Amino acid sequence: MKRYRTGFWASGLLLFLVTASGEEREDGYVSFVACPVARHQGPWRDVCFIARHEGREYALRNPPDYGEPQLKHRILVEGRIVEGEEYCGAQLLDGRFSVLREIDQNCNEIIPYTGPITDTPPPSSGRQGAYVSDDPQWAHLHPSVRPVMNQLPDLAVLPLPEGPPWQPQRQTIYYPFDSDRASGPDMARLVQLVEYAIASNARFEIRSYQGQSLLDSGEVMTERPGMARQRAEKLRDILIGLGIDESRLTIAWEPEPIVGTGREDWRSRRIEVHLEP
Amino acid sequence: MGKSYSIVGLLLTGVVVLAVVLYLPTTSGSDSRAPYAYWWAADSGKTLAGTSDYPNSDGSFRLINDAGELDTTGHPFFSSLGPNGRACVTCHQPANGMSLSADTVRAVWEATRGEDPLFATVDGANCPHLPRGEEASHSLLLERGLIRIAVPWPPKGVTPDFTIEVVRDPTGCNTHPVYGLNGENPHISVYRRPRPVINLRHLTALPNGVAPHDKFLYNDKSLLPKDPETGKFVSLQLMSDGSGLTLRNQARDAARRHLELTRDLTEDELVAIVDLEERLYGAQGIDVFGNDLDAAGAPPGLGPRVLVTGPAGYLGNNAINRVFGDFSMWGSPDAHPEGLGEEERLWRESVARGARVFFERRFLIQDVAGLTDKGLGNPFHRSCASGCHNTTLMGMDLAPGFMDLGLNNLPWANNRPDLPLFRIVCDKDAAPHSYLGREIYSHDPGRALVTGKCAHVGFTMTQQMRALSARAPYFANGSAATLRELVDFYDRRFNIGYTDQEKQDLINFLSVL
Numbered sequence: 070m071k072r073y074r075t076g077f078w079a080s081g082l083l084l085f086l087v088t089a090s091g092e093e094r095e096d097g098y099v100s101f102v103a104c105p106v107a108r109h110q111g112p113w114r115d116v117c118f119i120a121r122h123e124g125r126e127y128a129l130r131n132p133p134d135y136g137e138p139q140l141k142h143r144i145l146v147e148g149r150i151v152e153g154e155e156y157c158g159a160q161l162l163d164g165r166f167s168v169l170r171e172i173d174q175n176c177n178e179i180i181p182y183t184g185p186i187t188d189t190p191p192p193s194s195g196r197q198g199a200y201v202s203d204d205p206q207w208a209h210l211h212p213s214v215r216p217v218m219n220q221l222p223d224l225a226v227l228p229l230p231e232g233p234p235w236q237p238q239r240q241t242i243y244y245p246f247d248s249d250r251a252s253g254p255d256m257a258r259l260v261q262l263v264e265y266a267i268a269s270n271a272r273f274e275i276r277s278y279q280g281q282s283l284l285d286s287g288e289v290m291t292e293r294p295g296m297a298r299q300r301a302e303k304l305r306d307i308l309i310g311l312g313i314d315e316s317r318l319t320i321a322w323e324p325e326p327i328v329g330t331g332r333e334d335w336r337s338r339r340i341e342v343h344l345e346p
Numbered sequence: 347m348g349k350s351y352s353i354v355g356l357l358l359t360g361v362v363v364l365a366v367v368l369y370l371p372t373t374s375g376s377d378s379r380a381p382y383a384y385w386w387a388a389d390s391g392k393t394l395a396g397t398s399d400y401p402n403s404d405g406s407f408r409l410i411n412d413a414g415e416l417d418t419t420g421h422p423f424f425s426s427l428g429p430n431g432r433a434c435v436t437c438h439q440p441a442n443g444m445s446l447s448a449d450t451v452r453a454v455w456e457a458t459r460g461e462d463p464l465f466a467t468v469d470g471a472n473c474p475h476l477p478r479g480e481e482a483s484h485s486l487l488l489e490r491g492l493i494r495i496a497v498p499w500p501p502k503g504v505t506p507d508f509t510i511e512v513v514r515d516p517t518g519c520n521t522h523p524v525y526g527l528n529g530e531n532p533h534i535s536v537y538r539r540p541r542p543v544i545n546l547r548h549l550t551a552l553p554n555g556v557a558p559h560d561k562f563l564y565n566d567k568s569l570l571p572k573d574p575e576t577g578k579f580v581s582l583q584l585m586s587d588g589s590g591l592t593l594r595n596q597a598r599d600a601a602r603r604h605l606e607l608t609r610d611l612t613e614d615e616l617v618a619i620v621d622l623e624e625r626l627y628g629a630q631g632i633d634v635f636g637n638d639l640d641a642a643g644a645p646p647g648l649g650p651r652v653l654v655t656g657p658a659g660y661l662g663n664n665a666i667n668r669v670f671g672d673f674s675m676w677g678s679p680d681a682h683p684e685g686l687g688e689e690e691r692l693w694r695e696s697v698a699r700g701a702r703v704f705f706e707r708r709f710l711i712q713d714v715a716g717l718t719d720k721g722l723g724n725p726f727h728r729s730c731a732s733g734c735h736n737t738t739l740m741g742m743d744l745a746p747g748f749m750d751l752g753l754n755n756l757p758w759a760n761n762r763p764d765l766p767l768f769r770i771v772c773d774k775d776a777a778p779h780s781y782l783g784r785e786i787y788s789h790d791p792g793r794a795l796v797t798g799k800c801a802h803v804g805f806t807m808t809q810q811m812r813a814l815s816a817r818a819p820y821f822a823n824g825s826a827a828t829l830r831e832l833v834d835f836y837d838r839r840f841n842i843g844y845t846d847q848e849k850q851d852l853i854n855f856l857s858v859l
Binding site (some may be wrong): 107109112113114115116118134135136137138139140141142168170172179249250251252253256257259260303306307310311339344 | 392504557559563566567568569572708710712713718719721722723724725726727728777778780781783824
């Protein structure tokens, strides 16, 4: 079985992108595997995460519920450097990172709290997306104030038209490396599409892919064989469970991984959803 | 000089106050008031009042039957339907928050010399082959309130992605030629506490305001299972391992498993059982000083009455909706009614501080498979309320998800030589347990016995937090004999560093739920 641990192989393709050992790539992209490092942000905040690579610290921030880093596991970081922006006291990346499946006990560093990090914007929401902070600043609010949780923003995205004329709809769902777990917001959007499809008697088409990631080191990580199919079949089951008639559903997957380029290879790990009324 | 005296005086006062607070009447989780007096035997024909109070060491538990008074004669929940003489009520006792406390078990043992149907060997003994009537045969039930759960292995229709072997078998059941893992009809025996049959409207409600988790399991973003009879999604909150999807399913299964009924429950029986279960609400109703927690002036989230009328399935981890509501009327020295005794004032303030610790005191929640490995990050810096116990009025985790808190798996589990120990090895291609890897030692594989997935070993569903004073011991495997032991487990597990005062405040807070 071809697995990423055994799938590392040298690639000359990337060599021109890397200037020299210890220096970052010239094209502004990074792709590497490292231990995440948690940074304690004091008694009232969530921890944030960074990773060190080629002498530089990068901030790790995924879209909500895509998956936060985990100590005891290495992460695959794939992103574009956002110059001038910092998060968690480190260089911000625009991209994705994936928690790797096997345990690595070496990944266990927590930077103690030494004072506020002023550059940190509000943390990515993830599961806490619908939360109001429990910071003491809210203590003045009396519980008799009862705009209950369904009046707070949930994870759903823009509403779709409720009636004709019906239009084709598209959604792209991105997955972490070797994972078939989609994010909450992506599934919330999918629920909307299902409602739209039922209302418009539309056909659902889903096409699933799996990928490779070309690392800055020249190594290649390849997702486990069958990931595209696994993702597609899981999504098919979800759609049927949500009420889509199997006869209105077409699924396909590409068994071969999309070849990694070292630039935003996370986009290879995806399902494209197409709704045709 | 005068200033020095003032400081000394303040210090002495502080010491006295601290001593009083630490030695206030507090919960031990046990009921010293002859629990057999409140034992509800099968077929007793008693009347269940619309509201009934049952004393415990922290005051009284209050049970509300929202349908009003019920003559239980012939009612299937209270009747011995099967051959072993048990009824549902045998393990779901009104005095014990509709669960079963170890103190009650002991009292029944002594009063009936072990003859009560509760001790039926099918699961009231450590293993059915053990001689009935000997204490050693029933030690897990007597000491920890544990019922044997025999799980078919492998689960029907599932190909497990791990192997399991018995490392230690103190009950003899998992290696027994008939009842064990290598028998003709292989089963794995694990030992679990009966869950409280109260406030089920809140447990079965799908979560509001956290889309898409009214349809999706939090862990892996697969769909929640559906009720096979109605086709509607179910909350998965009923059982610790997610089996028994609905009250009807659970009743059917329990009748066959625990009552040894050899037929299916009739439709009438099912309807009667489920209708009753859905109307039972319970919480601590009287505090340790004799005050009515449903009355005006008490924190509004306490007492069972609010559970009858309160909305079900909302997130309570924020300043607008707090899990158990506001405690400021007990926390502020200015808020106390005139004439309140010093001891009671200090106790109320301790409860209010405990509520704040529960709600606000963050700590690093680390290496909790099912939680910190699913979108939240490891570690996750949250409080009890904003971490896992976030459902308004109830305290279980709102978004349905299973997790391995460390109650069953080594190395975090309390030392339990009385429980079986299993060695689990993940298949080569299986996803491993996120923090224990591919070789796991467990007293109870939990959810993995249902899904067959190695990554789920030790996973359980969080439970409601009401009626704690009525139903010790705590946790699904009864590991904490008292609320102090419960708090100590969390303190050790997450290296929180609670002070003794914080622990006592938490205990006092938990005792009024």
